[in-house]
Amino acid sequence: MTATTSDIERAAGLLRDGGLVALPTETVYGLGANAEDPTAVAQIFQVKGRPPSHPLIVHIAGAEHLHAWVEEVPATARLLAERFWPGPLTLVLRRGSRVPLEATGGLETVAVRVPDHPVALALLSAFGGGVTAPSANRFGSVSPTTADHVRAELGDAVDFVLDGGPCQVGVESTIVDVTGGRPTILRPGGVTREDLEAVLGGPVAVPSTSHVRVPGQHPSHYAPRARVALVESEKVVAEAELAQEQGHQVGVFLPHSLAGASVKAHAVVALPGSTAAYAHGLYGYLRELDERGCDLIVASLPAEKGLGLAIANRLRRAAGPRASA
Ligand code: TXA
Ligand code: MG
16 A cells, blocks of 8 residues: 555654654665654664664755755766666765764765655655665665565564555665765666766776675675575576475576576576566565575576676675674
8 A cells, every 4th residue: 555645744753753664765665764863863773783883875855955964065976966866876975964973874974865756755855854764674684675575574663664565676776985086886776887887977986895884795685584595597407406406495596598497496486587677576586485485595696787786786695604693
Protein backbone atom coordinates (compact mmCIF):
# COMPACT_ATOMS: atom_id res chain seq x y z
CA MET A 1 0.00 0.00 0.00
CA THR A 2 1.60 3.26 -1.07
CA ALA A 3 1.94 5.99 1.54
CA THR A 4 -0.89 8.55 1.67
CA THR A 5 -0.65 12.28 2.36
CA SER A 6 -1.63 11.68 5.97
CA ASP A 7 1.10 8.99 6.28
CA ILE A 8 3.59 11.58 5.07
CA GLU A 9 2.35 14.17 7.59
CA ARG A 10 2.60 11.59 10.34
CA ALA A 11 6.12 10.62 9.28
CA ALA A 12 7.23 14.27 9.15
CA GLY A 13 5.82 14.77 12.68
CA LEU A 14 7.70 11.72 13.95
CA LEU A 15 10.95 13.09 12.47
CA ARG A 16 10.32 16.43 14.20
CA ASP A 17 9.82 14.56 17.48
CA GLY A 18 13.10 12.70 17.15
CA GLY A 19 11.63 9.47 15.80
CA LEU A 20 12.89 7.04 13.17
CA VAL A 21 11.02 6.62 9.90
CA ALA A 22 11.80 4.13 7.15
CA LEU A 23 11.36 5.73 3.74
CA PRO A 24 11.40 4.46 0.16
CA THR A 25 13.96 5.85 -2.28
CA GLU A 26 14.66 4.86 -5.88
CA THR A 27 17.72 2.88 -4.72
CA VAL A 28 16.91 1.08 -1.46
CA TYR A 29 14.79 1.84 1.62
CA GLY A 30 16.40 4.20 4.11
CA LEU A 31 16.16 4.44 7.90
CA GLY A 32 15.59 8.17 8.39
CA ALA A 33 16.05 10.62 11.25
CA ASN A 34 16.28 14.40 11.56
CA ALA A 35 19.86 15.11 10.45
CA GLU A 36 20.14 17.99 12.94
CA ASP A 37 19.07 15.94 15.97
CA PRO A 38 22.15 14.16 17.38
CA THR A 39 20.03 11.98 19.68
CA ALA A 40 17.86 10.75 16.82
CA VAL A 41 20.96 10.21 14.69
CA ALA A 42 22.54 8.15 17.50
CA GLN A 43 19.39 6.04 17.53
CA ILE A 44 19.99 5.07 13.88
CA PHE A 45 23.40 3.65 14.74
CA GLN A 46 21.86 1.77 17.67
CA VAL A 47 19.07 0.21 15.60
CA LYS A 48 21.39 -0.76 12.74
CA GLY A 49 24.14 -2.03 15.01
CA ARG A 50 26.45 0.22 13.01
CA PRO A 51 29.73 1.50 14.45
CA PRO A 52 29.35 5.25 15.18
CA SER A 53 32.41 6.12 13.10
CA HIS A 54 30.60 5.25 9.88
CA PRO A 55 29.09 8.37 8.27
CA LEU A 56 25.51 8.75 7.03
CA ILE A 57 24.03 10.37 3.94
CA VAL A 58 21.94 13.53 4.41
CA HIS A 59 18.88 13.49 2.11
CA ILE A 60 17.51 16.86 1.00
CA ALA A 61 14.48 17.93 -1.04
CA GLY A 62 16.33 19.60 -3.92
CA ALA A 63 19.68 20.80 -5.25
CA GLU A 64 18.71 24.37 -4.32
CA HIS A 65 19.13 23.42 -0.63
CA LEU A 66 22.63 21.98 -1.01
CA HIS A 67 24.46 25.17 0.00
CA ALA A 68 22.75 25.06 3.42
CA TRP A 69 24.44 21.77 4.33
CA VAL A 70 27.98 22.22 3.07
CA GLU A 71 30.74 24.75 3.45
CA GLU A 72 30.99 25.41 -0.25
CA VAL A 73 29.60 24.04 -3.50
CA PRO A 74 32.43 23.53 -5.99
CA ALA A 75 31.62 23.88 -9.70
CA THR A 76 31.92 20.11 -10.21
CA ALA A 77 29.34 19.47 -7.51
CA ARG A 78 26.96 22.01 -9.03
CA LEU A 79 27.30 20.38 -12.43
CA LEU A 80 26.68 16.85 -11.13
CA ALA A 81 23.77 17.96 -8.93
CA GLU A 82 22.11 19.75 -11.82
CA ARG A 83 22.44 16.75 -14.10
CA PHE A 84 21.73 13.84 -11.74
CA TRP A 85 19.44 15.12 -8.94
CA PRO A 86 16.95 13.91 -8.04
CA GLY A 87 18.70 10.59 -8.60
CA PRO A 88 21.01 7.87 -7.32
CA LEU A 89 24.08 10.06 -6.86
CA THR A 90 25.59 11.07 -3.50
CA LEU A 91 28.10 13.92 -3.35
CA VAL A 92 30.74 14.13 -0.62
CA LEU A 93 31.53 17.76 0.21
CA ARG A 94 32.99 19.77 3.07
CA ARG A 95 30.62 19.68 6.03
CA GLY A 96 28.51 22.73 6.84
CA SER A 97 28.14 23.70 10.52
CA ARG A 98 24.49 22.62 10.48
CA VAL A 99 25.51 18.97 10.16
CA PRO A 100 26.35 17.40 13.52
CA LEU A 101 29.53 15.34 13.73
CA GLU A 102 27.37 12.43 14.91
CA ALA A 103 25.97 12.21 11.37
CA THR A 104 29.38 12.27 9.67
CA GLY A 105 31.13 9.84 11.98
CA GLY A 106 33.38 12.70 13.07
CA LEU A 107 34.44 13.57 9.51
CA GLU A 108 34.74 17.15 8.26
CA THR A 109 32.99 16.07 5.06
CA VAL A 110 29.33 15.24 4.54
CA ALA A 111 27.54 13.05 2.00
CA VAL A 112 24.39 14.59 0.48
CA ARG A 113 21.81 13.40 -2.03
CA VAL A 114 18.34 14.17 -3.42
CA PRO A 115 16.43 10.88 -3.80
CA ASP A 116 14.27 10.35 -6.88
CA HIS A 117 11.15 8.95 -5.28
CA PRO A 118 7.84 10.81 -4.91
CA VAL A 119 7.26 9.57 -1.34
CA ALA A 120 10.78 10.51 -0.20
CA LEU A 121 10.52 13.92 -1.85
CA ALA A 122 7.08 14.55 -0.31
CA LEU A 123 8.44 13.61 3.12
CA LEU A 124 11.49 15.85 2.74
CA SER A 125 9.28 18.78 1.68
CA ALA A 126 6.77 18.24 4.48
CA PHE A 127 9.55 17.89 7.06
CA GLY A 128 11.50 20.84 5.72
CA GLY A 129 14.95 19.76 6.89
CA GLY A 130 17.57 17.16 6.05
CA VAL A 131 17.07 13.47 6.78
CA THR A 132 20.02 11.21 7.51
CA ALA A 133 19.22 7.78 6.18
CA PRO A 134 21.41 4.72 5.85
CA SER A 135 19.95 1.67 4.16
CA ALA A 136 17.28 0.26 6.51
CA ASN A 137 19.03 -3.03 7.30
CA ARG A 138 21.21 -4.33 10.12
CA PHE A 139 24.88 -3.49 9.64
CA GLY A 140 26.51 -5.76 7.06
CA SER A 141 23.38 -7.43 5.75
CA VAL A 142 21.42 -7.07 2.51
CA SER A 143 19.75 -3.71 1.86
CA PRO A 144 15.93 -3.68 1.73
CA THR A 145 14.19 -2.93 -1.56
CA THR A 146 10.59 -3.33 -0.34
CA ALA A 147 8.69 -2.15 2.73
CA ASP A 148 8.21 -5.81 3.71
CA HIS A 149 11.99 -6.30 3.77
CA VAL A 150 12.24 -3.37 6.21
CA ARG A 151 9.48 -4.71 8.47
CA ALA A 152 11.03 -8.18 8.46
CA GLU A 153 14.47 -6.83 9.30
CA LEU A 154 13.80 -3.96 11.73
CA GLY A 155 10.27 -4.64 13.03
CA ASP A 156 9.33 -2.48 16.01
CA ALA A 157 12.73 -0.76 16.15
CA VAL A 158 11.42 1.79 13.64
CA ASP A 159 8.52 4.10 14.50
CA PHE A 160 6.90 4.06 11.07
CA VAL A 161 7.51 2.50 7.66
CA LEU A 162 6.44 4.56 4.65
CA ASP A 163 5.58 2.17 1.83
CA GLY A 164 6.52 3.38 -1.64
CA GLY A 165 6.50 0.03 -3.42
CA PRO A 166 9.58 -1.81 -4.69
CA CYS A 167 12.68 0.37 -5.26
CA GLN A 168 13.24 0.91 -8.94
CA VAL A 169 17.05 0.98 -9.14
CA GLY A 170 17.69 -1.69 -6.51
CA VAL A 171 21.31 -0.88 -5.62
CA GLU A 172 22.49 2.09 -3.58
CA SER A 173 23.53 5.48 -4.90
CA THR A 174 26.90 6.13 -6.47
CA ILE A 175 29.05 8.07 -3.98
CA VAL A 176 31.39 10.64 -5.54
CA ASP A 177 33.94 12.60 -3.52
CA VAL A 178 34.17 16.10 -5.01
CA THR A 179 36.27 17.65 -2.23
CA GLY A 180 39.59 17.15 -3.97
CA GLY A 181 41.03 17.46 -7.46
CA ARG A 182 39.67 14.67 -9.60
CA PRO A 183 36.19 13.43 -8.65
CA THR A 184 36.48 9.98 -7.11
CA ILE A 185 33.88 7.21 -6.97
CA LEU A 186 33.88 5.91 -3.38
CA ARG A 187 31.07 3.44 -4.06
CA PRO A 188 29.72 2.48 -7.50
CA GLY A 189 25.93 2.62 -7.67
CA GLY A 190 22.89 3.68 -9.64
CA VAL A 191 24.60 6.40 -11.68
CA THR A 192 27.22 4.81 -13.92
CA ARG A 193 30.84 5.83 -14.21
CA GLU A 194 30.27 6.29 -17.94
CA ASP A 195 27.42 8.76 -17.32
CA LEU A 196 29.54 10.71 -14.81
CA GLU A 197 32.46 10.90 -17.23
CA ALA A 198 30.21 12.03 -20.08
CA VAL A 199 28.92 14.94 -17.99
CA LEU A 200 32.31 15.87 -16.54
CA GLY A 201 34.08 15.51 -19.87
CA GLY A 202 36.95 13.59 -18.28
CA PRO A 203 37.85 10.55 -16.24
CA VAL A 204 36.71 9.91 -12.68
CA ALA A 205 38.90 7.90 -10.32
CA VAL A 206 37.67 4.52 -9.06
CA PRO A 207 40.09 3.40 -6.34
CA SER A 208 40.11 -0.36 -5.85
CA THR A 209 40.41 -0.04 -2.09
CA SER A 210 39.23 3.01 -0.24
CA HIS A 211 40.94 4.55 2.77
CA VAL A 212 37.85 6.55 3.56
CA ARG A 213 35.51 5.20 6.20
CA VAL A 214 32.92 3.69 3.96
CA PRO A 215 31.25 0.70 5.60
CA GLY A 216 30.08 -0.50 2.23
CA GLN A 217 33.78 -1.06 1.56
CA HIS A 218 34.23 -3.59 4.36
CA PRO A 219 35.12 -6.98 2.89
CA SER A 220 31.85 -8.54 4.01
CA HIS A 221 28.85 -6.32 3.46
CA TYR A 222 25.57 -6.59 1.62
CA ALA A 223 25.79 -10.24 2.71
CA PRO A 224 23.02 -12.82 2.87
CA ARG A 225 23.15 -15.60 5.49
CA ALA A 226 24.27 -18.08 2.83
CA ARG A 227 27.93 -18.04 1.86
CA VAL A 228 28.49 -16.60 -1.62
CA ALA A 229 31.01 -18.27 -3.97
CA LEU A 230 32.04 -16.38 -7.13
CA VAL A 231 33.17 -18.49 -10.08
CA GLU A 232 33.61 -17.93 -13.81
CA SER A 233 30.29 -17.92 -15.61
CA GLU A 234 31.08 -21.09 -17.63
CA LYS A 235 31.69 -22.92 -14.35
CA VAL A 236 28.55 -21.86 -12.49
CA VAL A 237 26.57 -25.03 -13.33
CA ALA A 238 29.42 -27.47 -12.65
CA GLU A 239 30.46 -25.82 -9.38
CA ALA A 240 26.88 -25.60 -8.17
CA GLU A 241 26.19 -29.27 -8.92
CA LEU A 242 29.43 -30.36 -7.27
CA ALA A 243 28.63 -28.44 -4.08
CA GLN A 244 25.07 -29.80 -4.09
CA GLU A 245 26.47 -33.36 -4.40
CA GLN A 246 28.74 -32.61 -1.46
CA GLY A 247 25.70 -31.90 0.70
CA HIS A 248 25.22 -28.14 0.39
CA GLN A 249 21.85 -26.57 -0.22
CA VAL A 250 22.98 -24.61 -3.25
CA GLY A 251 21.32 -21.53 -4.69
CA VAL A 252 22.43 -20.60 -8.20
CA PHE A 253 22.56 -17.23 -9.92
CA LEU A 254 22.22 -18.61 -13.45
CA PRO A 255 23.77 -16.12 -15.89
CA HIS A 256 21.52 -14.99 -18.71
CA SER A 257 24.06 -16.44 -21.18
CA LEU A 258 23.15 -19.90 -19.77
CA ALA A 259 19.39 -19.31 -19.75
CA GLY A 260 17.46 -22.54 -19.97
CA ALA A 261 20.34 -24.74 -18.75
CA SER A 262 19.20 -27.33 -16.24
CA VAL A 263 21.00 -27.28 -12.90
CA LYS A 264 20.77 -29.92 -10.17
CA ALA A 265 20.70 -27.55 -7.22
CA HIS A 266 18.36 -26.55 -4.40
CA ALA A 267 17.19 -23.27 -5.96
CA VAL A 268 17.90 -21.41 -9.19
CA VAL A 269 17.51 -17.71 -9.99
CA ALA A 270 17.47 -17.16 -13.76
CA LEU A 271 19.20 -13.79 -14.12
CA PRO A 272 17.69 -11.22 -16.50
CA GLY A 273 19.63 -10.07 -19.53
CA SER A 274 19.76 -6.36 -18.74
CA THR A 275 21.95 -4.98 -15.95
CA ALA A 276 19.15 -2.60 -14.94
CA ALA A 277 16.82 -5.55 -14.31
CA TYR A 278 19.64 -7.44 -12.54
CA ALA A 279 20.39 -4.47 -10.24
CA HIS A 280 16.67 -4.07 -9.56
CA GLY A 281 16.37 -7.70 -8.52
CA LEU A 282 19.76 -8.35 -6.90
CA TYR A 283 18.96 -7.91 -3.18
CA GLY A 284 15.61 -9.65 -3.59
CA TYR A 285 17.36 -12.68 -5.14
CA LEU A 286 19.82 -12.88 -2.23
CA ARG A 287 16.96 -12.69 0.28
CA GLU A 288 14.94 -15.26 -1.65
CA LEU A 289 17.78 -17.80 -1.64
CA ASP A 290 18.21 -17.28 2.11
CA GLU A 291 14.49 -17.80 2.63
CA ARG A 292 14.57 -20.99 0.58
CA GLY A 293 17.17 -22.40 2.95
CA CYS A 294 20.29 -22.20 0.78
CA ASP A 295 23.61 -22.29 2.64
CA LEU A 296 25.71 -21.57 -0.45
CA ILE A 297 25.06 -19.26 -3.39
CA VAL A 298 27.10 -19.83 -6.56
CA ALA A 299 27.31 -16.78 -8.83
CA SER A 300 29.59 -15.12 -11.38
CA LEU A 301 30.49 -11.47 -11.84
CA PRO A 302 28.88 -9.48 -14.64
CA ALA A 303 31.05 -7.34 -16.93
CA GLU A 304 32.12 -4.31 -14.89
CA LYS A 305 30.65 -1.62 -17.09
CA GLY A 306 27.48 0.41 -16.69
CA LEU A 307 25.43 -0.90 -13.76
CA GLY A 308 27.55 -4.06 -13.89
CA LEU A 309 30.21 -2.19 -11.88
CA ALA A 310 27.84 -1.73 -8.93
CA ILE A 311 26.45 -5.28 -9.18
CA ALA A 312 29.97 -6.77 -9.23
CA ASN A 313 30.96 -4.56 -6.26
CA ARG A 314 28.01 -5.83 -4.19
CA LEU A 315 28.61 -9.48 -5.15
CA ARG A 316 32.27 -9.20 -4.18
CA ARG A 317 31.29 -7.70 -0.81
CA ALA A 318 28.67 -10.39 -0.30
CA ALA A 319 31.35 -13.01 -0.99
CA GLY A 320 33.96 -11.32 1.22
CA PRO A 321 35.42 -12.91 4.34
CA ARG A 322 33.01 -12.84 7.26
CA ALA A 323 33.91 -11.64 10.72
CA SER A 324 33.80 -14.63 13.07
CA ALA A 325 30.78 -14.50 15.34
O1 TXA B 1 21.22 4.83 -2.08
C1 TXA B 1 21.70 5.14 -1.00
O2 TXA B 1 22.73 5.81 -0.91
C2 TXA B 1 20.92 4.69 0.25
C3 TXA B 1 19.58 5.39 0.27
C4 TXA B 1 18.80 5.09 1.54
O3 TXA B 1 19.75 6.77 0.09
N1 TXA B 1 21.68 4.97 1.41
C5 TXA B 1 22.79 4.28 1.76
O4 TXA B 1 23.30 4.63 3.00
O5 TXA B 1 23.28 3.41 1.08
P1 TXA B 1 24.37 3.74 3.77
O6 TXA B 1 24.52 4.41 5.09
O7 TXA B 1 23.97 2.33 3.78
O8 TXA B 1 25.65 3.98 2.96
C6 TXA B 1 26.18 5.29 2.93
C7 TXA B 1 27.57 5.29 2.48
C8 TXA B 1 28.46 4.61 3.47
O9 TXA B 1 29.28 3.70 2.77
C9 TXA B 1 29.23 5.77 4.08
O10 TXA B 1 30.48 5.41 4.57
C10 TXA B 1 29.31 6.72 2.93
O11 TXA B 1 28.03 6.63 2.38
N2 TXA B 1 29.57 8.07 3.41
C11 TXA B 1 28.74 8.87 4.12
N3 TXA B 1 29.34 10.03 4.43
C12 TXA B 1 30.57 9.99 3.90
C13 TXA B 1 31.67 10.89 3.89
N4 TXA B 1 31.62 12.06 4.49
N5 TXA B 1 32.79 10.50 3.26
C14 TXA B 1 32.85 9.29 2.63
N6 TXA B 1 31.84 8.39 2.61
C15 TXA B 1 30.73 8.72 3.25
MG1 MG C 1 24.00 0.26 3.67
